[in-house]
Amino acid sequence: MKKRFTVSSLIIYIFLGFLSLTCIAPIINLLAVSFSSKTMVDANAVLFWPKQFNTAAYEYIFGDKQIYQSFIITLLRVTLGWAIDLALTISVAYPLSKDDPRIFRCRKYYAWFFLVPMVFNGGLIPTYLVVSRLHLINNIFSLILPDSIQMFCVLLMMNYFRGLPKAIEEAALIDGANWHQIMTRVYLPMAKPSIATVSLFIIVGHWNAWFDGMIYMNLPEKYPLMTYLQSVVLKFDITKISTQELMLNPNLWEITGRGIKGALILICTVPILAIYPFLQRYFVSGVVMGSVKE
Amino acid sequence: MKKNNWFKKELFFHALLLPAAVIVIIFKYIPYLGITMAFERYDPLKGLFDQQWIGFENYRYLFSLPGFKSVIWNTIFIAVMKLIGNLIFPVIIALLINEILHPLYKKTVQTVLYLPHFISWAALAGIFIDILSPTGGLVNKLITSLGGNPVFFLGDPKVFPYTLAVTDIWKELGWGTIVYLSAITAINPEYYEAAKMDGANRFQQILHVTIPGILPMILLMMVLSVGNVLQAGFEQVFNLYSPQVYSTGDIIDTYVYRIGLVQARFDLATAVGLFKSVISFVLIVLGYKIADKFTGYKVF
Numbered sequence: 001m002k003k004r005f006t007v008s009s010l011i012i013y014i015f016l017g018f019l020s021l022t023c024i025a026p027i028i029n030l031l032a033v034s035f036s037s038k039t040m041v042d043a044n045a046v047l048f049w050p051k052q053f054n055t056a057a058y059e060y061i062f063g064d065k066q067i068y069q070s071f072i073i074t075l076l077r078v079t080l081g082w083a084i085d086l087a088l089t090i091s092v093a094y095p096l097s098k099d100d101p102r103i104f105r106c107r108k109y110y111a112w113f114f115l116v117p118m119v120f121n122g123g124l125i126p127t128y129l130v131v132s133r134l135h136l137i138n139n140i141f142s143l144i145l146p147d148s149i150q151m152f153c154v155l156l157m158m159n160y161f162r163g164l165p166k167a168i169e170e171a172a173l174i175d176g177a178n179w180h181q182i183m184t185r186v187y188l189p190m191a192k193p194s195i196a197t198v199s200l201f202i203i204v205g206h207w208n209a210w211f212d213g214m215i216y217m218n219l220p221e222k223y224p225l226m227t228y229l230q231s232v233v234l235k236f237d238i239t240k241i242s243t244q245e246l247m248l249n250p251n252l253w254e255i256t257g258r259g260i261k262g263a264l265i266l267i268c269t270v271p272i273l274a275i276y277p278f279l280q281r282y283f284v285s286g287v288v289m290g291s292v293k294e
Numbered sequence: 295m296k297k298n299n300w301f302k303k304e305l306f307f308h309a310l311l312l313p314a315a316v317i318v319i320i321f322k323y324i325p326y327l328g329i330t331m332a333f334e335r336y337d338p339l340k341g342l343f344d345q346q347w348i349g350f351e352n353y354r355y356l357f358s359l360p361g362f363k364s365v366i367w368n369t370i371f372i373a374v375m376k377l378i379g380n381l382i383f384p385v386i387i388a389l390l391i392n393e394i395l396h397p398l399y400k401k402t403v404q405t406v407l408y409l410p411h412f413i414s415w416a417a418l419a420g421i422f423i424d425i426l427s428p429t430g431g432l433v434n435k436l437i438t439s440l441g442g443n444p445v446f447f448l449g450d451p452k453v454f455p456y457t458l459a460v461t462d463i464w465k466e467l468g469w470g471t472i473v474y475l476s477a478i479t480a481i482n483p484e485y486y487e488a489a490k491m492d493g494a495n496r497f498q499q500i501l502h503v504t505i506p507g508i509l510p511m512i513l514l515m516m517v518l519s520v521g522n523v524l525q526a527g528f529e530q531v532f533n534l535y536s537p538q539v540y541s542t543g544d545i546i547d548t549y550v551y552r553i554g555l556v557q558a559r560f561d562l563a564t565a566v567g568l569f570k571s572v573i574s575f576v577l578i579v580l581g582y583k584i585a586d587k588f589t590g591y592k593v594f
Contacts, residue, residue: 009395016390025432124567145321208417226416
């Protein structure tokens with residue numbers, strides 16, 4: 001059964017290794033630049049290892065209280081958003097997984113009701129007007145509620161529920177369990193991979209979202225981290241650092257625009273990349289069972 | 295009596311669905327009322343129902359603008375390039391990953407290739423702006439060291455759409471392999487045994503067993519992506535484009551954002567948004583219908 005290791009395998013190994021490097025190299029480069037001195041960055045001498053190591057970029061970013069405010073907004077958004085989105089996803093996916101009309105007659109109507117917004121979008125401006133007329137501008141719930149039901153996640157979980165053996169449900173019904181008990185005690189414990197997968201999508205989605213923060217939050221101090229990164233930092237202008245700041249912290253002489261951007265991009269991305277490998281082992285069962293059905 | 299009984303039995307399901315239904319009504323169905331703005335001369339100072347109805351005047355105006363037609367063309371061109379790339383490359387990479395024999399190497403490659411999918415375009419754009427810079431960017435350094443001339447990936451209108459396509463395909467490359475890798479594991483190992491008995495080599499096994507095995511999945515992905523013909527990727531374009539590449543890089547979504555939220559022309563922006571929604575709707579329904587007919591795929 002053992003396959004032979006051939007020249008063609010070697011080429012495949014090298015090619016995939018190279019492809020993986022293209023995913024890693026830019027991040028390493030950024031890391032090196034963010035820890036290097038101004039002279040070295042301006043001379044374009046930094047590749048994958050910091051030159052004349054210094055932490056000026058990080059001192060500058062963490063010296064501004066905006067990063068802490070944005071971090072708190074993001075943390076709040078991710079936690080609240082995760083709890084609300086997950087609860088809603090389960091509460092839609094579970095009833096819709098009952099595809100036997102003898103069990104849930106109205107399923108068809110609900111399915112259509114949730115399907116229509118998925119295929120026909122009301123558009124940016126009408127949605128914006130609804131959010132603003134509900135006085136949700138500058139309110140954290142404007143970042144959570146409008147897209148709290150992701151149909152992609154609902155479908156994933158619904159199909160996962162449908163893939164679980166029906167006999168278990170029948171046995172529970174015979175034992176006199178009601179639907180609520182069947183859901184919380186039978187289905188949810190069995191759906192752990194699906195819940196983990198959907199949680200990952202929700203958390204990543206909230207962490208990475210920046211556009212809603214940009215349009216629904218008028219005050220920069222209410223920006224979530226990614227909106228802050230997108231709007232403030234990508235337009236960072238080094239000449240804006242005042243001489244007073246430079247007097248206070250001579251280290252800031254070492255700041256470069258590239259270093260600041262690199263440092264902030266890393267600060268904003270590393271936390272989410274750090275949690276993902278832990279949830280990765282659930283992917284295959286969570287995504288695959290959710291997308292394939294009998 | 296009997297009907298009543300049914301409803302009682304189902305009551306738990308209705309109660310579960312209620313909060314989600316309310317949210318969907320507020321944030322998805324009520325905005326449909328705002329679509330009327332597309333046919334009005336919208337005055338934000340007046341009430342929602344006191345607007346002047348002008349029929350298709352907004353559309354007549356939009357199509358008379360020279361920029362609008364190129365926006366539609368840019369959208370389709372960029373979206374179709376991505377669509378084709380995102381269909382072909384994940385299949386190839388999945389086939390290659392499947393050829394890796396060492397579990398650890400396989401796992402590492404997969405983990406690393408999935409990574410870009412989880413990075414926000416807000417951050418990724420910053421990375422690309424840095425490494426694609428014509429002065430000192432990593433990529434141009436490589437090009438010049440090989441004797442080429444630096445390329446203005448993000449500043450040259452001729453190059454920009456391709457930069458968008460390549461960076462997007464790269465970002466989703468690994469993630470796209472998941473469905474195919476799982477389809478490959480579902481192939482009956484006996485087919486490979488039989489192929490080997492008949493003297494098929496590795497390449498022939500891929501050609502005659504693996505590819506036919508995952509063909510239904512490829513076809514499904516193909517028809518379902520039909521709905522993406524107008525999805526050129528707002529988050530990516532918005533973070534990478536600049537006025538100098540508007541001629542080839544401005545897409546419907548960025549256009550809606552600029553005339554709607556920057557210039558506050560709600561009526562025109564809604565008209566453009568509706569135009570996109572209607573066409574996308576037709577394409578998505580078409581895709582689902584074909585998928586249902588040929589592969590038996592049903593959304594619900």
